Amino acid sequence: MVATRSIPLWGRVVWWSGVLASFLLALLMLLPHLVSLVVERQFEAFGCKHVNVVVESPGLRRTVIPLVSFQKDMGAETARLTIRGLTLEYQLPQLLRGFLREGRIEELHLDLMGVPTDQSPDLPDEPSMAAVAVALDALSEFLLDPLVGRLALTNATIFREQATGPFRRLKISGALRNENGTLNGAVSFQGMEGEPYTLRLTMNPRGRMKVLLHSGRGIAESLLDLESTVQVSSQTGLHWQGSLNANLKRATPFLALLLPLGSDLEQVDGVVAFQGEGVTEQIGSFHRMLRDASTRLHGVFQASVELPAWGEISEEIAVTLSGELNAHSTAVALTLFPFSSVRGRVHPLERLLKGTPFLGRFKEKEPIRLQLQDKVNGRFSLDPDDLRWTLDGPIRVQYGMEHSPIGLNALVTNASGLFSDPLSTEANMHCHFWGALSVLEPSPIQVQDIRWNVTGKVAFQKQAIHADVGKGSWMKTGPLRFEQGTANFTEFHVSRTVPVSVELSSKKWNIGPTTVHIKLPLIHWGGQRVTIEKVGLRVQEASGEGNKWQTTGTAKFLGLSSVLNEFVPPKTNFVIGFDATSAVVKAGVVAETVDQSVKVTGLVNHDLLTNQGVLRATMALRPFSSSERTLSRLITPWNYPFDFTAGRLGLSTVVTWSVDDEDNPGSVNVRQGEVTITAKDLDGYYEKILLEDVNTTMKLAAASLDDLTMVVPAHVSMGRVDSGIEIENIAFTLRLGRLGFGHGEGRPAIEIKDFSGHTLGGHVSSARIYVDPARPPSLFTLKFEGLQLDRLFQLEQQKGLEGTGVLDGSIPITLNGETITIRDGQMAARPPGGMIRFEPLEETRQRLVQAKPEMVFVLRVLENFRYDALRAEVNYHEDGTLLLATRLEGRNPDMKESPPIHVNVNVNVEENLPALLQSVQVVNGLEKQLGNVFRQSLF
Numbered sequence: 001m002v003a004t005r006s007i008p009l010w011g012r013v014v015w016w017s018g019v020l021a022s023f024l025l026a027l028l029m030l031l032p033h034l035v036s037l038v039v040e041r042q043f044e045a046f047g048c049k050h051v052n053v054v055v056e057s058p059g060l061r062r063t064v065i066p067l068v069s070f071q072k073d074m075g076a077e078t079a080r081l082t083i084r085g086l087t088l089e090y091q092l093p094q095l096l097r098g099f100l101r102e103g104r105i106e107e108l109h110l111d112l113m114g115v116p117t118d119q120s121p122d123l124p125d126e127p128s129m130a131a132v133a134v135a136l137d138a139l140s141e142f143l144l145d146p147l148v149g150r151l152a153l154t155n156a157t158i159f160r161e162q163a164t165g166p167f168r169r170l171k172i173s174g175a176l177r178n179e180n181g182t183l184n185g186a187v188s189f190q191g192m193e194g195e196p197y198t199l200r201l202t203m204n205p206r207g208r209m210k211v212l213l214h215s216g217r218g219i220a221e222s223l224l225d226l227e228s229t230v231q232v233s234s235q236t237g238l239h240w241q242g243s244l245n246a247n248l249k250r251a252t253p254f255l256a257l258l259l260p261l262g263s264d265l266e267q268v269d270g271v272v273a274f275q276g277e278g279v280t281e282q283i284g285s286f287h288r289m290l291r292d293a294s295t296r297l298h299g300v301f302q303a304s305v306e307l308p309a310w311g312e313i314s315e316e317i318a319v320t321l322s323g324e325l326n327a328h329s330t331a332v333a334l335t336l337f338p339f340s341s342v343r344g345r346v347h348p349l350e351r352l353l354k355g356t357p358f359l360g361r362f363k364e365k366e367p368i369r370l371q372l373q374d375k376v377n378g379r380f381s382l383d384p385d386d387l388r389w390t391l392d393g394p395i396r397v398q399y400g401m402e403h404s405p406i407g408l409n410a411l412v413t414n415a416s417g418l419f420s421d422p423l424s425t426e427a428n429m430h431c432h433f434w435g436a437l438s439v440l441e442p443s444p445i446q447v448q449d450i451r452w453n454v455t456g457k458v459a460f461q462k463q464a465i466h467a468d469v470g471k472g473s474w475m476k477t478g479p480l481r482f483e484q485g486t487a488n489f490t491e492f493h494v495s496r497t498v499p500v501s502v503e504l505s506s507k508k509w510n511i512g513p514t515t516v517h518i519k520l521p522l523i524h525w526g527g528q529r530v531t532i533e534k535v536g537l538r539v540q541e542a543s544g545e546g547n548k549w550q551t552t553g554t555a556k557f558l559g560l561s562s563v564l565n566e567f568v569p570p571k572t573n574f575v576i577g578f579d580a581t582s583a584v585v586k587a588g589v590v591a592e593t594v595d596q597s598v599k600v601t602g603l604v605n606h607d608l609l610t611n612q613g614v615l616r617a618t619m620a621l622r623p624f625s626s627s628e629r630t631l632s633r634l635i636t637p638w639n640y641p642f643d644f645t646a647g648r649l650g651l652s653t654v655v656t657w658s659v660d661d662e663d664n665p666g667s668v669n670v671r672q673g674e675v676t677i678t679a680k681d682l683d684g685y686y687e688k689i690l691l692e693d694v695n696t697t698m699k700l701a702a703a704s705l706d707d708l709t710m711v712v713p714a715h716v717s718m719g720r721v722d723s724g725i726e727i728e729n730i731a732f733t734l735r736l737g738r739l740g741f742g743h744g745e746g747r748p749a750i751e752i753k754d755f756s757g758h759t760l761g762g763h764v765s766s767a768r769i770y771v772d773p774a775r776p777p778s779l780f781t782l783k784f785e786g787l788q789l790d791r792l793f794q795l796e797q798q799k800g801l802e803g804t805g806v807l808d809g810s811i812p813i814t815l816n817g818e819t820i821t822i823r824d825g826q827m828a829a830r831p832p833g834g835m836i837r838f839e840p841l842e843e844t845r846q847r848l849v850q851a852k853p854e855m856v857f858v859l860r861v862l863e864n865f866r867y868d869a870l871r872a873e874v875n876y877h878e879d880g881t882l883l884l885a886t887r888l889e890g891r892n893p894d895m896k897e898s899p900p901i902h903v904n905v906n907v908n909v910e911e912n913l914p915a916l917l918q919s920v921q922v923v924n925g926l927e928k929q930l931g932n933v934f935r936q937s938l939f
Contacts, residue, residue, distance in 0.1 A: 039068075039564055048072045063088045074112075077162065082109040085154075090859075100148045108156035111280045112163075122775065153187075166191035176201065237281035237294065244274045248305060270305035276325070290382075292330065297327040307344075314368075317344035334378040339437065342370040345658050346399070390416035397429075406435035427460040449478030456497075463505040467497035469514075487527075491519035511542040512553070533559025550581040570598065571633050583609055589617070597629050607839045610670075611659040618652040624682070647682030647694065651675060655702070673702030676710065693719025700739070708739035713753070721757070727764060730757040749774070762786030777816040782828070784809050789870075799841060805834025805867070811874060825874030833869060833890065838862040861892045861901060879932070 021410035043051040056064040072079045086104025094101065095588045097130030152175040159169045167189065183203040190196040200212045210225055228242020249269040253908030276299015282292035289295055300323070307317040323336040346368050374394055381388040393413045400407030409432040417425035437450040455470040473494040480487040498514035518535035535557055557574040570593040572635040578587040589602040599620050606613030624630060626645040632638035655673040657905040682694040695718075699711040718730035737749030749772035762785050769780040789805040808872040809827035813820060840848070840859070848855045875883040891900045 008367075043070050046072075061089060062090060063090075077112045077114055077160075080111040080113065083107070089901070102150040102152070103148050104152045104154070105156070106154050108153065110156070110158045112158075112160040112823040114161045125275070148178065150175060151185075168192060174199075219810040234788055237279065239277070239279050241277040242275070244272075246272045248272060267308050268305060269307075270303065271321075272301065272303045272305075274299050274325075276300065293329050295329045298325065300324050300922075313344045314344050320341070330382050332380040332382065334380070336372055336376040336378065338372050338374055340376075341371045367401065368399045369397070371398070388416065389419065400435070405437060408433050410458075423512070424462050426459050426462060427458075427459050430459050431456055446481040447477050447522070448480075451476045464501065464503045467500040469494055469500065470494060471497050473498075485524040487520060487523045489519075489521070493517045493519075506545060508545045509543065511569075512539040512542060512551075514539050528562055530560065532557055544582070548582045552579045568636050570594070572598075583607070585613075591635070597634060613657055613659075615653070615655045615657075617655075619650050622650065624649050624684075626683075642684060642686040644682055644684040644867040646684075647684060648680045650678045650680075652678075670702060673708075675700040675702070675708070688723070690720070690722040692721075692835060693717075693720060698734075698736075700736075710736045713751075723757055727757040727759040730755075732756070759784075759787070760791040761788030762808075771815055777814050779812065779814050781810050781812045784811070787827075789836075799838040801837075803834060803836040806830040807870070809872075816878070819878040820876060821878055822874055823877035825876075827872040827874065829867070829870035831868075833867045836862065836865045836867060836888075838865075861895065864892050864894050865901075866890045866893055 035055045035058065039053045039055070040051045043053070049072065051070040052067060053069075054067040056066060056067065065088070066084065068081070068083040068086060070081055071912070072081075083105055085104075087102075087104040087106075088100055089102040089104075090100050152171055156172040157170070169192050172187060173192040174185060174334050176183065176185030176187070181204070184201060186198055186200045188196055188198045202210045212239055225243075225245040228244075231239045248271065252268055276297065278297040279288050279294070280292060280296070280298075281294035282289045301321070303319065303321045305317075305319040307319075309315040309317075319342050321336060321340045322616050323334055323340065325335075326333040344367070348799065352425040355871070372395060374396055377392045379390045391412070391414060393415075395412040395415075397408070397410040397412060399409075404410060410429045412427060412429040415425065415427035417427075430766075431454075433452070433454040435452055438448065452473075452475040454473040454475075456473065457468045457470075459466040471494055475492045477490045480490060492518065494514065495517050496513075496515040498516075499511070500511050500513065502509045516537045516539075518537060520532045520535055523530040523532070535555070537553065537555050539551065539553040540906075542553070543549065555576040555578065557576075559571055560574060561571040563571055572591055572593050575590045576587050578585065580586065585604070585606040585608060585649070587604040590599070591602075592599040599622075600617055601620075602615055602617030604613065622629075624646055625645040630645055631643050653673065653675045656671045657668050658671055660669055677696075677698040677700070679694050680698050683690075683692050684694070685691060692896075694716070696714050696716040698714040700708050701711045702708045713733045713735040716730075716732055716734050719728065721727045721730060732755040733753040735751040735753075737751075739748045751770075751772070752766070752769040754765075754767065755769060756763065765783050765785075766780055771778040771780075785808050787807040787809075789803045789807060792807070793801050807827050807829055809825070811822055811827075815823055838859070845859060848859065867887075867888050868888070869889040871887045875884040889900070889902050889904070
């Protein structure tokens with residue numbers, strides 16, 4: 001039997017103590033790894049990735065953490081933080097309450113890098129605000145409830161890829177100390193360029209904060225003054241009351257680190273002051289506090305800000321604001337006090353001036369000013385899904401000075417919109433727009449000295465603009481030059497408010513109804529002078545969408561007169577009613593002389609797609625009268641040898657044309673035209689030839705303005721033609737050759753067929769008369785039948801001369817340019833002949849007898865000469881000599897002893913035939929030539 005030996009008590013105590021000591025030793029050895037693992041899991045719980053935390057053996061008074069590094073996505077940025085040499089000093093009782101006596105960081109690196117958009121499509125839209133919220137959360141916790149007695153930073157480097165300004169890459173060092181609730185310290189900042197800055201911070205338990213900025217030179221400048229009372233309670237939350245003053249110029253580099261401001265805003269200068277109070281129940285996070293429904297802020301503020309320039313279009317910007325602010329988690333309400341203002345100088349974009357040369361006059365910078373004369377209420381929504389703003393005016397906006405090239409005065413009564421969509425802006429304003437432009441040179445019009453003065457109302461409604469151009473608005477220009485001529489000046493006056501609306505999204509627009517009066521006093525068109533007393537434009541409606549448009553209205557041109565090279569047309573009034581679209585233009589035209597003597601109506605139809613058009617016009621039958629309504633009174637000066645004195649004249653026309661877009665852009669080419677001229681009972685004259693009762697209808701066709709021809713021959717009837725010899729009951733068929741105008745101007749060829757008429761008791765006719773001035777000579781024959789000799793002698797108006805008999809014959813006429821010749825014209829009396837009786841005045845008888853005693857016998861024979869045969873041969877030479885070779889056979893029955901007498905008479909009349917016909921003295925100078933007549937032959 002083996003005896004057991006028990007372990008004494010002290011042995012068991014030593015053994016268990018060894019086991020416990022071994023466990024504690026193992027636990028102390030594993031504690032850094034366990035703490036590192038716990039901390040890493042906490043970072044990962046906050047969304048961090050690639051977390052690495054190295055903790056040395058924690059002590060009773062100090063713990064050293066050689067390395068902390070992690071990466072966290074923050075919207076469109078990724079934060080990469082590395083901390084080396086983090087030392088935490090504490091006392092265990094205070095540490096259990098969460099308070100560190102001191103924290104020191106030897107080295108810190110923070111990189112905020114942008115994330116490519118194709119790699120983060122679902123990231124939030126406000127990465128910068130997220131970064132600001134994180135920074136403010138940390139700062140607010142440290143300032144409002146400091147858990148570290150002293151925080152020291154030896155060497156920190158911060159780089160933010162999206163930041164701008166000198167602090168894009170920043171080195172920081174310094175220390176903050178909390179003693180008895182008073183926080184103070186100094187932090188140095190060194191940017192990529194320039195000298196270092198030192199910020200000294202003081203914050204006492206009563207909530208007063210002062211931040212001084214030292215630049216190494218001069219005295220310290222204030223960056224931020226905050227004097228306030230902060231009360232924090234777990235039941236009531238946080239209540240703040242105090243004032244804030246900030247120096248923007250000093251604060252800008254630090255703001256640019258948090259929010260990318262851009263190179264323009266980094267040059268801002270000025271101060272902002274705020275006094276008020278705020279409350280919130282959410283004190284755990286600054287970011288959550290901003291979005292908590294319990295958060296309220298109220299106060300008054302003042303701001304005076306200056307900015308040297310902003311982009312390409314503004315400079316010398318100065319903002320002076322004062323007002324009242326009420327804010328909560330979803331909205332900010334502002335009340336701006338009177339005399340708040342914004343001013344600056346702006347100029348158009350350079351790319352706009354390059355694309356529109358005539359706007360080069362506006363390249364000079366012009367002042368702009370926004371002035372508040374009354375209170376203005378504004379509201380800004382903070383809802384992320386509906387970031388909206390509203391303003392209730394009035395706000396007075398002035399652009400330009402009195403003598404600026406362009407100026408604008410506007411009174412904005414209200415405005416609203418979305419921050420994310422500027423085109424959603426809605427606003428109402430009253431505007432006064434004025435300006436002047438020395439030269440406007442867009443082809444094909446060149447305009448000098450343009451001035452305008454426009455008043456009205458403008459309303460912006462989301463993506464639509466509605467404007468009412470006020471009555472009395474005007475635009476005036478100096479000389480105008482265009483391809484066809486010039487105008488000395490023009491004026492446009494709005495006599496009725498013009499409503500205008502434009503929808504930007506759909507490109508819809510609408511104008512009218514309205515009335516505009518235009519002055520065009522003197523125009524030189526195609527070398528001719530044109531004057532217009534009054535011009536009126538009435539637009540009933542004008543609208544469009546994209547490239548499609550339509551308009552209806554009326555245009556009036558009153559008192560239009562012109563001075564042409566050949567004549568002055570009568571003063572005329574034009575009324576044009578139009579109904580046009582982007583595809584076709586339709587217009588009804590009424591043209592009437594001021595004295596209402598002539599009225600023309602027409603209809604124009606032009607296809608804009610094919611650039612072809614047609615005109616149908618009619619001139620009503622116009623009555624003429626010898627006293628007032630003649631062509632010479634209608635058109636002055638009238639230098640033409642014809643006129644109308646009675647009857648009526650009308651015409652109608654159809655003209656088609658096309659517009660040339662290639663060879664000669666804008667030129668009009670007449671393709672085809674038809675003109676119908678109607679004369680009814682028309683009286684008039686040509687030189688000294690009288691015309692009565694002319695009736696005809698002529699139809700002409702035009703292939704161009706230089707080519708006008710008759711479509712079909714025209715039947716013409718005339719009651720009477722008096723050229724000294726009257727011809728009555730005239731009828732013939734007329735055909736005209738080509739009528740030329742412009743380059744083709746000339747006299748047309750004339751063809752007359754079946755000419756017939758009654759004259760001297762007989763009948764005159766011609767089968768065909770053809771005259772072509774371009775191809776002389778022209779030959780035709782006139783036939784005479786039944787001419788009464790007594791009627792012929794009546795034309796002579798020779799006292800004592802009379803006769804009877806009937807004559808027949810034919811006269812061949814040759815026209816050769818301006819000359820007329822007659823060769824072998826024949827006239828003969830019908831059997832059985834007739835009588836010729838000549839009983840001159842006694843004075844004439846004595847003169848003849850004294851000159852030739854043998855005239856006693858001749859005069860006695862002619863007292864009662866009965867002829868059996870009378871034949872005459874007519875010849876007319878180009879030199880103007882008319883030769884009548886006449887043969888008479890007969891006797892005087894009162895002279896029984898006298899044998900039959902045969903007389904051959906040759907009469908030479910050296911006178912131009914037209915003048916001879918006008919004087920109608922066929923045997924002119926009979927008294928002088930009687931002696932020579934009977935000296936020829938007596939049988």
